[in-house]
Amino acid sequence: xxxxxxxxxxxxxxxxxxxxxxxxxxxxxxxxxxxxxxxxxxxxxxxxxxxxxxxxxxxxxxxxxxxxxxxxxxxxxxxxxxxxxxxxxxxxxxxxxxxxxxxxxxxxxxxxxxxxxxxxxxxxxxxxxxxxxxxxxxxxxxxxxxxxxxxxxxxxxxxxxxxxxxxxxxxxxxxxxxxxxxxxxxxxxxxxxxxxxxxxxxxxxxxxxxxxxxxxxxxxxxxxxxxxxxxxxxxxxxxxxxxxxxxxxxxxxxxxxxxxxxxxxxxxxxxxxxxxxxxxxxxxxxxxxxxxxxxxxxxxxxxxxxxxxxxxxxxxxxxxxxxxxxxxxxxxxxxxxxxxxxxxxxxxxxxxxxxxxxxxxxxxxxxxxxxxxxxxxxxxxxxxxxxxxxxxxxxxxxxxxxxxxxxxxxxxxxxxxxxxxxxxxxxxxxxxxxxxxxxxxxxxxxxxxxxxxxxxxxxxxxxxxxxxxxxxxxxxxxxxxxxxxxxxxxxxxxxxxxxxxxxxxxxxxxxxxxxxxxxxxx
Amino acid sequence: xxxxxxxxxxxxxxxxxxxxxxxxxxxxxxxxxxxxxxxxxxxxxxxxxxxxxxxxxxxxxxxxxxxxxxxxxxxxxxxxxxxxxxxxxxxxxxxxxxxxxxxxxxxxxxxxxxxxxxxxxxxxxxxxxxxxxxxxxxxxxxxxxxxxxxxxxxxxxxxxxxxxxxxxxxxxxxxxxxxxxxxxxxxxxxxxxxxxxxxxxxx
Ligand code: SF4
Numbered sequence: 145x146x147x148x149x150x151x152x153x154x155x156x157x158x159x160x161x162x163x164x165x166x167x168x169x170x171x172x173x174x175x176x177x178x179x180x181x182x183x184x185x186x187x188x189x190x191x192x193x194x195x196x197x198x199x200x201x202x203x204x205x206x207x208x209x210x211x212x213x214x215x216x217x218x219x220x221x222x223x224x225x226x227x228x229x230x231x232x233x234x235x236x237x238x239x240x241x242x243x244x245x246x247x248x249x250x251x252x253x254x255x256x257x258x259x260x261x262x263x264x265x266x267x268x269x270x271x272x273x274x275x276x277x278x279x280x281x282x283x284x285x286x287x288x289x290x291x292x293x294x295x296x297x298x299x300x301x302x303x304x305x306x307x308x309x310x311x312x313x314x315x316x317x318x319x320x321x322x323x324x325x326x327x328x329x330x331x332x333x334x335x336x337x338x339x340x341x342x343x344x345x346x347x348x349x350x351x352x353x354x355x356x357x358x359x360x361x362x363x364x365x366x367x368x369x370x371x372x373x374x375x376x377x378x379x380x381x382x383x384x385x386x387x388x389x390x391x392x393x394x395x396x397x398x399x400x401x402x403x404x405x406x407x408x409x410x411x412x413x414x415x416x417x418x419x420x421x422x423x424x425x426x427x428x429x430x431x432x433x434x435x436x437x438x439x440x441x442x443x444x445x446x447x448x449x450x451x452x453x454x455x456x457x458x459x460x461x462x463x464x465x466x467x468x469x470x471x472x473x474x475x476x477x478x479x480x481x482x483x484x485x486x487x488x489x490x491x492x493x494x495x496x497x498x499x500x501x502x503x504x505x506x507x508x509x510x511x512x513x514x515x516x517x518x519x520x521x522x523x524x525x526x527x528x529x530x531x532x533x534x535x536x537x538x539x540x541x542x543x544x545x546x547x548x549x550x551x552x553x554x555x556x557x558x559x560x561x562x563x564x565x566x567x568x569x570x571x572x573x574x575x576x577x578x579x580x581x582x583x584x585x586x587x588x589x590x591x592x593x594x595x596x597x598x599x600x601x602x603x604x605x606x607x608x609x610x611x612x613x614x615x616x617x618x619x620x621x622x623x624x625x626x627x628x629x630x631x632x633x634x635x636x637x638x639x640x641x642x643x644x645x646x647x648x649x650x651x652x653x654x655x656x657x658x659x660x661x662x663x664x665x666x
Numbered sequence: 667x668x669x670x671x672x673x674x675x676x677x678x679x680x681x682x683x684x685x686x687x688x689x690x691x692x693x694x695x696x697x698x699x700x701x702x703x704x705x706x707x708x709x710x711x712x713x714x715x716x717x718x719x720x721x722x723x724x725x726x727x728x729x730x731x732x733x734x735x736x737x738x739x740x741x742x743x744x745x746x747x748x749x750x751x752x753x754x755x756x757x758x759x760x761x762x763x764x765x766x767x768x769x770x771x772x773x774x775x776x777x778x779x780x781x782x783x784x785x786x787x788x789x790x791x792x793x794x795x796x797x798x799x800x801x802x803x804x805x806x807x808x809x810x811x812x813x814x815x816x817x818x819x820x821x822x823x824x825x826x827x828x829x830x831x832x833x834x835x836x837x838x839x840x841x842x843x844x845x846x847x848x849x850x851x852x853x854x855x856x857x858x859x860x861x862x863x864x865x866x867x868x869x
Contacts, residue, residue: 184843338840423851476827497680
């Protein structure tokens with residue numbers, strides 16, 4: 145079977161059965177269906193089904209991603225919808241990419257700018273800090289998550305603030321910020337719809353850009369019925385979104401403080417840039433008097449001219465939308481207001497020193513690698529049991545805890561698609577492979593996986609046998625080094641882009657990771 | 667050692683000792699669209715924004731007046747159209763929570779994306795552009811730049827404390843990918859391509 149298994153019918157969908165019988169949810173302009181932001185390009189509809197939950201976490205025990213993935217796959221409506229929506233984002237991304245002749249040049253520039261900045265990070269951070277100071281911003285530095293949380297709590301205490309509205313930030317997820325704030329009696333309200341859904345459901349975000357992408361509308365209806373009092377039998381998406389808007393509005397108006405993350409910190413201006421589709425970062429920062437922005441130190445870029453490159457790449461890569469609805473530049477406090485920046489390390493400076501992994505710090509958290517990953521699309525982000533899921537998670541999570549996340553670098557087919565779509569050209573799949581070797585060295589890899597790696601290593605040393613194995617398409621394609629992907633044998637490597645979802649590869653991966661048990665996905 | 671010193675020392679100890687020069691950034695403007703305004707309009711509409719065509723004759727502000735005709739609370743920061751809520755009287759952003767329509771002038775627009783830049787010098791109260799139910803923006807067609815590279819060379823980013831590109835209205839598709847306008851902020855964004863000070867008051 146060709147790895148480019150094509151969708152089987154004229155709809156162009158991976159799962160044609162999901163095509164909605166009508167398009168009444170959609171917004172049209174001049175007869176054109178709008179699909180900006182994270183909107184789907186085609187109407188989809190799934191049947192109600194209980195929501196599969198994420199990985200089971202037992203203290204520091206290694207997360208069993210494959211176990212959680214199996215439960216996700218066993219919920220076919222969820223799995224199909226997830227697969228379809230993310231693949232749609234990936235296809236929209238390709239559409240936008242093809243509309244920009246200089247796309248590859250933009251990627252190369254983005255990568256070079258990030259590598260330059262990271263190799264001079266101390267200098268750019270000092271410049272950023274000095275410029276922020278002169279704009280009247282208070283700048284704080286946090287070595288780790290705990291210090292970040294303490295600093296923010298301290299600022300809130302100084303203002304007698306009891307409630308905080310915030311926009312989505314992966315950094316605050318990484319810091320366990322909401323739990324900490326709950327423990328000290330501060331009410332945190334997420335203002336992004338997807339993130340709010342996840343907060344109200346006591347679940348982590350499953351995707352860096354679309355946090356509730358693993359949920360069906362009927363799941364959201366249940367969460368909202370329990371928490372904000374909507375009709376449990378009404379899963380109309382417009383109704384649910386409007387209900388959340390109306391429920392959040394009074395909380396926004398009465399909040400004591402606002403918080404945002406940061407997509408880019410520009411050393412030249414001392415300002416931070418936040419990108420959202422909902423305008424919720426602008427509400428969070430502009431309504432309360434106090435604005436706190438949490439900033440990962442790797443978000444720094446030198447100048448505004450560099451920002452242009454990243455803004456052009458970010459939303460196109462993430463959602464296949466030319467721009468986020470809002471791209472907001474915060475440079476200093478409003479009259480009568482106060483602004484604080486918290487620069488957070490939390491393992492980043494140590495990662496800079498990891499020869500094989502430092503370039504993972506180039507990541508702009510666009511999620512493109514997740515959208516294209518066959519394992520991610522069919523496992524759901526919560527199966528990774530970590531802050532970061534999908535391909536980027538596989539190479540970042542072990543830097544936080546190599547034991548707990550020792551299974552994650554194996555949740556990949558190493559098809560290289562993630563590397564091909566990454567707007568900052570991180571060699572993601574090579575780093576995944578490097579992590580496998582690293583984990584073997586550290587004795588974090590179980591015997592069965594070691595055997596598989598050994599077999600793959602032997603196979604790869606004999607190209608003809610390897611070719612035969614590829615042709616059989618029944619081998620665990622889990623250990624392909626770069627030569628195998630770019631040597632012309634593998635159809636995916638011939639183009640910069642993966643033209644179709646490699647179902648067969650996922651199948652092989654699944655078989656390998658589930659030990660060839662009978663409970664095959666389909 | 668302070669956390670600041672610690673972090674900087676750790677970066678200095680760990681930063682890769684490789685040569686990575688900062689590349690020059692081109693402006694990518696070799697093939698501009700034939701009409702910046704037409705490209706702006708097309709891209710704005712793709713992003714869910716509404717482009718108000720300027721009337722060929724008569725009252726140039728007619729499309730705006732039609733939009734706000736039935737609105738209860740209109741807050742305007744532009745001289746061309748008066749509102750009935752004085753922004754200068756707003757003591758706090760929360761005072762603007764009941765605004766139906768807000769009117770502001772864009773500093774400039776971008777053809778590539780259909781974006782308008784709203785700057786704190788024009789907004790007065792930043793939250794106005796998010797708390798209002800609907801937003802109407804006046805954009806001088808001569809203020810449209812070709813792409814983001816040109817946009818970031820503008821002086822607006824060197825002064826003021828806040829500036830935001832608006833590209834269509836507040837939107838979400840967080841639930842099953844169904845597109846919603848008016849997620850948390852404005853439910854609609856309309857842009858009228860009206861030159862600055864081209865129209866006498868009350869036109
Ligand atoms: S690794 Fe690349 S593709 Fe993945 S989220 Fe980061 S920037 Fe995007």
